[in-house]
Amino acid sequence: MTSLRIFFIGGLMSYRAMFGWLNPWILVPSLVVSPICQILLFAFIGRSAGVGDDEFYVIGNALNYAAIPCLFAMGATIGGEREGHTLGVVLTTPARRIPLFLGRALPVIVNGWGVAMVGVLAGVLLLDVHVPGPAWPTILLVVMVASASCTGLGLAMGAVALRVRETAVLGNVVFCVLLVFCGVNIAVADLPGWMGAVGGWLPMTHAIEAARLLADGSTLGDVGGLVLRELGVGALYTVAGLSLLRWFEDESRRKATLDRN
Amino acid sequence: MSAVQAVDLKRTFRTRTGLLRRTAKDVEAVRGVSFRIEPGELFGLLGPNGAGKTTTIKMLITLLLPTGGSASVLGHDVVDDVREVRRRIGYVFGGDRGLYERLSAYDNLRYFSELYGVAPREQKARIGELLELVGLTGRERERVEGYSRGMRQRLHIARGLLHDPAVLFLDEPSIGIDPVGARELRATIGLLKEQGKTVLLTTHYMFEADELCDRIAVIRSGEIVAEGTPTELKQRVPGGRVLEVETYGVPEATVASVGEVGGVRSVAMEERGQQQVLILQCEPDAEVTQGVLARLGGVRVGRVVSREPTLEDAYVELVTRA
Numbered sequence: 170m171t172s173l174r175i176f177f178i179g180g181l182m183s184y185r186a187m188f189g190w191l192n193p194w195i196l197v198p199s200l201v202v203s204p205i206c207q208i209l210l211f212a213f214i215g216r217s218a219g220v221g222d223d224e225f226y227v228i229g230n231a232l233n234y235a236a237i238p239c240l241f242a243m244g245a246t247i248g249g250e251r252e253g254h255t256l257g258v259v260l261t262t263p264a265r266r267i268p269l270f271l272g273r274a275l276p277v278i279v280n281g282w283g284v285a286m287v288g289v290l291a292g293v294l295l296l297d298v299h300v301p302g303p304a305w306p307t308i309l310l311v312v313m314v315a316s317a318s319c320t321g322l323g324l325a326m327g328a329v330a331l332r333v334r335e336t337a338v339l340g341n342v343v344f345c346v347l348l349v350f351c352g353v354n355i356a357v358a359d360l361p362g363w364m365g366a367v368g369g370w371l372p373m374t375h376a377i378e379a380a381r382l383l384a385d386g387s388t389l390g391d392v393g394g395l396v397l398r399e400l401g402v403g404a405l406y407t408v409a410g411l412s413l414l415r416w417f418e419d420e421s422r423r424k425a426t427l428d429r430n
Numbered sequence: 431m432s433a434v435q436a437v438d439l440k441r442t443f444r445t446r447t448g449l450l451r452r453t454a455k456d457v458e459a460v461r462g463v464s465f466r467i468e469p470g471e472l473f474g475l476l477g478p479n480g481a482g483k484t485t486t487i488k489m490l491i492t493l494l495l496p497t498g499g500s501a502s503v504l505g506h507d508v509v510d511d512v513r514e515v516r517r518r519i520g521y522v523f524g525g526d527r528g529l530y531e532r533l534s535a536y537d538n539l540r541y542f543s544e545l546y547g548v549a550p551r552e553q554k555a556r557i558g559e560l561l562e563l564v565g566l567t568g569r570e571r572e573r574v575e576g577y578s579r580g581m582r583q584r585l586h587i588a589r590g591l592l593h594d595p596a597v598l599f600l601d602e603p604s605i606g607i608d609p610v611g612a613r614e615l616r617a618t619i620g621l622l623k624e625q626g627k628t629v630l631l632t633t634h635y636m637f638e639a640d641e642l643c644d645r646i647a648v649i650r651s652g653e654i655v656a657e658g659t660p661t662e663l664k665q666r667v668p669g670g671r672v673l674e675v676e677t678y679g680v681p682e683a684t685v686a687s688v689g690e691v692g693g694v695r696s697v698a699m700e701e702r703g704q705q706q707v708l709i710l711q712c713e714p715d716a717e718v719t720q721g722v723l724a725r726l727g728g729v730r731v732g733r734v735v736s737r738e739p740t741l742e743d744a745y746v747e748l749v750t751r752a
Binding site for chain 2: 254425
């Protein structure tokens with residue numbers, strides 16, 4: 170019961186505690202205007218270069234932008250605690266670490282999902298994109314899976330915040346890697362083999378492909394393999410993140426790394 | 431069974447410098463500290479900055495592993511029984527940080543109630559009691575970012591008490607608080623003692639330690655150099671007396687030379703506005719005033735006062751002794 174409460178209630182309160190500073194004047198431009206701009210940029214580049222269609226760029230970039238909350242918010246949820254000197258207090262509580270840190274992921278997943286869906290909707294409204302009605306529920310689901318999978322990577326990044334302070338800088342690098350390797354603007358099949366192979370081990374890649382297929386009329390059954398692979402990649406990063414959290418917490422006790430810059 | 435026990439507790443830090451040619455240096459922060467705190471006792475750990483107080487506390491609250499010796503809280507080893515120790519302790523540190531600024535005081539307490547596993551049905555009543563105890567009733571719905579330092583510090587204490595811990599570690603809780611806030615805080619700590627809590631308190635304010643602590647250990651350079659009741663520690667300045675000399679613009683070298691005057695055991699300098707007050711621990715029958723004034727030479731001197739030693743004098747004597 171305690172762990173469940175820490176997971177749900179604690180996770181939500183922690184999210185409020187870390188991001189209460191975001192008022193709508195900052196939140197709306199950063200999570201609505203920015204992804205729409207990215208979508209428009211690449212869609213028009215695609216049009217002027219005569220490659221791809223609007224739908225390709227809308228789905229790729231909308232899902233890619235979910236990485237902003239998934240990576241940065243997860244990183245900040247631990248890094249911000251360190252900056253505010255609350256992390257030491259949190260770590261002296263007897264709370265189990267898995268629900269404590271996984272609970273923080275839940276609001277982040279919803280946030281990422283919301284950002285991606287705003288992007289998809291904006292694409293439909295502003296560009297030449299048509300998503301068939303029956304595809305919407307499955308796209309909603311796949312976007313949720315993508316967001317969860319990317320939050321797993323964010324958790325691993327957050328774990329690194331127990332050791333280093335520069336997770337925001339790291340977040341920029343990882344976002345760029347996802348943009349290039351996950352088939353956001355260039356299909357994975359068109360990337361050099363090694364880049365495609367790397368993309369296969371990153372979150373988003375399989376979900377982006379699945380969402381494009383769904384928008385083109387495939388069913389959930391047709392893309393089940395891709396969705397499962399996306400879930401698998403997300404689970405891998407989540408386990409890695411939790412293991413890193415455990416390891417860095419132990420190391421902070423051994424080497425006092427929490428006290429260092 | 432003691433509430434807290436440290437036996438030959440040690441902590442060494444390895445620091446590395448350089449990017450390509452890395453050089454490592456070991457710093458011994460705590461060098462074999464031993465003490466016991468009995469249940470219900472308020473124990474003070476005093477020492478200058480960098481003496482090892484916070485490092486000792488961090489080992490006792492499981493945030494740091496000792497590199498030598500052992501420690502236990504209510505019979506639970508701080509290395510092996512980490513969760514059991516964490517269930518039974520509260521940790522409060524001084525300063526502005528350590529609270530969620532954008533949450534209200536109430537939400538801060540609610541969040542930590544969850545982390546400490548306070549039963550949902552008890553949370554509201556417990557938070558209400560603690561807000562009352564620390565004098566924040568009526569202000570609990572305000573965001574912490576609007577709180578004064580004293581209010582934050584009292585909220586820290588309420589947070590540390592949420593799960594009704596038997597042992598409380600207070601690391602310089604009154605640092606930077608104005609005199610009224612500090613007095614209120616001392617009253618709160620006094621109430622904890624009345625409730626039977628075991629408290630380990632570190633502070634730089636000697637009158638605070640004198641007023642609150644049952645026993646005190648003085649730590650210097652990672653070692654305990656004295657332990658006893660405040661009265662016993664004052665008696666550590668045997669039959670001595672204290673000479674206070676107000677000066678203006680005294681150079682460091684002159685202060686050192688004053689310490690060489692016959693009959694002077696030690697000298698410490700305290701900045702008080704534009705004044706530098708030299709506090710000299712002297713032998714009981716030594717006549718040092720003339721010798722000291724001679725060493726001060728051209729330095730402008732204000733009042734010269736002779737008085738009985740206080741706990742602060744005992745502390746200064748202990749931490750400045752070579």
